[in-house]
Amino acid sequence: xxxxxxxxxxxxxIAGSYFLFSIxxxxxxxxxxxxxxxxxxxxxxxxxxxxxxxxxxxxxxxEARLLVEKGVACIVDEVKAQKExxxxxxxxxxxxxxxxxxxxxAHAMRLQxxxxxxxxxxxLRKVEAKKAAAAAAAAKKTTANVGSGEEQPASAHPDDAADxxxxxxxxxxxxxxxxxxxxxxIAAPYGTTMGITPATSHPPLPYAPSAAQRLPAPAVxxxxxxxARLHADGYYLSPGLRFGCQYLAYPGDPLRFHSHFLVVAxxxxxxxxxxxxxxxxxxxxxxxxGFLIGGAEQVDDADSVRTxxxxxxxM
Amino acid sequence: xxxxxLPSALTTLIxxxxxxxxxxxxxxxxxxxxxxxxLSANPQTTALTLQVLHNLQxxxxxxxxxxxxxxxGPSAAAADTTDQTQKTHLISGIPPHRLYTHPDExxxxxxxxxxxxxxxxxxxxxxxxxxxxxxxxRRLAGVFDALPEGQDTEGLEGEEGEERAGNVGxxxxxxxxxxxxxxADNLKxxxxxxxxxxxxxxxxxxxxxxxxxxxxxGGDSTVVYYVVQDGAVKPRQN
Numbered sequence: 001x002x003x004x005x006x007x008x009x010x011x012x013x014i015a016g017s018y019f020l021f022s023i024x025x026x027x028x029x030x031x032x033x034x035x036x037x038x039x040x041x042x043x044x045x046x047x048x049x050x051x052x053x054x055x056x057x058x059x060x061x062x063e064a065r066l067l068v069e070k071g072v073a074c075i076v077d078e079v080k081a082q083k084e085x086x087x088x089x090x091x092x093x094x095x096x097x098x099x100x101x102x103x104x105x106a107h108a109m110r111l112q113x114x115x116x117x118x119x120x121x122x123x124l125r126k127v128e129a130k131k132a133a134a135a136a137a138a139a140k141k142t143t144a145n146v147g148s149g150e151e152q153p154a155s156a157h158p159d160d161a162a163d164x165x166x167x168x169x170x171x172x173x174x175x176x177x178x179x180x181x182x183x184x185x186i187a188a189p190y191g192t193t194m195g196i197t198p199a200t201s202h203p204p205l206p207y208a209p210s211a212a213q214r215l216p217a218p219a220v221x222x223x224x225x226x227x228a229r230l231h232a233d234g235y236y237l238s239p240g241l242r243f244g245c246q247y248l249a250y251p252g253d254p255l256r257f258h259s260h261f262l263v264v265a266x267x268x269x270x271x272x273x274x275x276x277x278x279x280x281x282x283x284x285x286x287x288x289x290g291f292l293i294g295g296a297e298q299v300d301d302a303d304s305v306r307t308x309x310x311x312x313x314x315m
Numbered sequence: 316x317x318x319x320x321l322p323s324a325l326t327t328l329i330x331x332x333x334x335x336x337x338x339x340x341x342x343x344x345x346x347x348x349x350x351x352x353x354l355s356a357n358p359q360t361t362a363l364t365l366q367v368l369h370n371l372q373x374x375x376x377x378x379x380x381x382x383x384x385x386x387x388g389p390s391a392a393a394a395d396t397t398d399q400t401q402k403t404h405l406i407s408g409i410p411p412h413r414l415y416t417h418p419d420e421x422x423x424x425x426x427x428x429x430x431x432x433x434x435x436x437x438x439x440x441x442x443x444x445x446x447x448x449x450x451x452x453r454r455l456a457g458v459f460d461a462l463p464e465g466q467d468t469e470g471l472e473g474e475e476g477e478e479r480a481g482n483v484g485x486x487x488x489x490x491x492x493x494x495x496x497x498x499a500d501n502l503k504x505x506x507x508x509x510x511x512x513x514x515x516x517x518x519x520x521x522x523x524x525x526x527x528x529x530x531x532x533g534g535d536s537t538v539v540y541y542v543v544q545d546g547a548v549k550p551r552q553n
Binding site (some may be wrong): 273275281284288307 | 375449453539541547
C-alpha cells in the first residue's frame, strides 16, 4: 500500500469547515502527526447515521492550523479548486478518467467474484468433510451392531442408513444446484464493472492546488497555544463537548487509550469562576480523568503555556 | 468577598477555646500555642482562612497547622495593582492519612510491597478560597511559584525532622515484630527514589489542596478540597 501521501496534504475548506477526503492522508496524519479529527461521512441512504462514520474526516481549526504551521498541509478553497479544475479539464482527460474508473470497477468486480468463489469452495469442502465423517460413523455403527449380533436394531439400521444416504444426496444435490445457480449468477456480471465512487477528485483534477486556490492558515480560538503545547507534549486531542470540556487529551491513540484529561483553556488574566474549577474537577474525577486548566502567559506563545491539573481530594 | 474580613465572634471563640484546651494528640504541643496566638492576634488573617483552618483542624483532624502569608511575586503584583490590600494566605498542615499518591508512585510502592500507611505523612499546603471569589491563571501560577520546591519549607524543616524521626521509630518497632528489615530497606530505597522523582517531576510537580468554602446561596459552610497540581499530571485510577 502506498500510504504516504505527497506533502503538503491538501485540506479542503468547505463552508467553514476543514475536511480530508483521502484515506491515505487520514491514516498518515494520524500515524505520524497525532491528528485524529472526526470522521463525518454517512452512507447516502442513511443520513441520520451517527456511528461508524466514514470519510471525509473533519478537522478542528486548531488541527488544521497546526498541520499548516508544521508545513505538512495546506488549506485549499475546495469550491474554487473544483470549479477551476473542471473548467480546465479537457475531453481527452475526461475520457481517460472514465476508462480508468471502468477498469478499476472491473478490477473490483474480479476481486469480489474470486472471493465469492473461494468462499463457495470452502463451504463445499466443509459439507464434503461432514458427509464423509457421517458415512464413516454410520459404517462403524453397522459393523459394530453386526458384530454384537443384536437383531432388531440391526434390521432398523439399513433404513436409517438409507435415509441418511438420501438426505445426503438431497443436500449435496441442493448444494450443487445452489452452486450452479450462483455460478450462473456470477457468470453473468463477468465483464461488467462495479460502480466506483472515488473519495478524492485528484486523479482528474491536479493534486497540488495553485497559489490562487490556497487559503491562509485557519483562524483559531484563543485556546490554540494550549492545544499546540499539549499536542507537542505527545497528547492526542479531540473535541471535548461530549465530556463537557474543550478538548479531551489522550496519552496515545484514542483507539488504545482512555483519555487522561478534560482540558479547558483560559486567558492568563481571564477571571476563573472557582465553581467551574470545582465542577470540572469533580466531573473529571467521576470519569477517572483529571481536569486540566491552562493558558499561555504570553499571548500566542505555546512555550509559555502553563497547565494545572485538578482532582478531587477525597475528603 | 476577597477583602480581609475580621474573624467573627464565633471564630474567635472557637480559636480561644482550642487554645486553652489544646489536645494532647498533637505530636508537637509546644508549637501549638504560639501558632494560635499568631492566628488570633493577626488581624490580617481573614475569616476565610480561619474557617478553612478550623475545618482542617476539627473536621479533617489535621495537625501542625500553620498559616503562611504569601509574598506575591512580581507577576502577581503587576496584575493585582488595584487590590494591593488583598493578601493570599496559605495554610499548611499534616493530614491524618496520606491524601495523594501519584499513580506511578503507587505502582512503585506496590512493586516493593510497601503500603501507604508505611510512609511518613507529608506536610501539605492548602489554599483557602470562597465561592464567588474570582481567580485567574496568573494568580494561581503566582501561588504555585511561591510554593517551596519539593514540598519542603526551610522554616518547617525542624518540625519535619521530628515528624520523620517519630515515624521511623514506629517503623522500627513494627519491623521488630515482623520480618520487616527488608521493608526498612525498601522504604529507604523509596525515599531515595522519591527525591530523584521530585527533581525530574516524574511523580508530578508541586501540588496543593484547593479548599473552597460555600458561603453564598444559603451556604452551609461546607468546605470542599481539590488537589491542584502544576502541570499535566496523569490522573489516579481510583
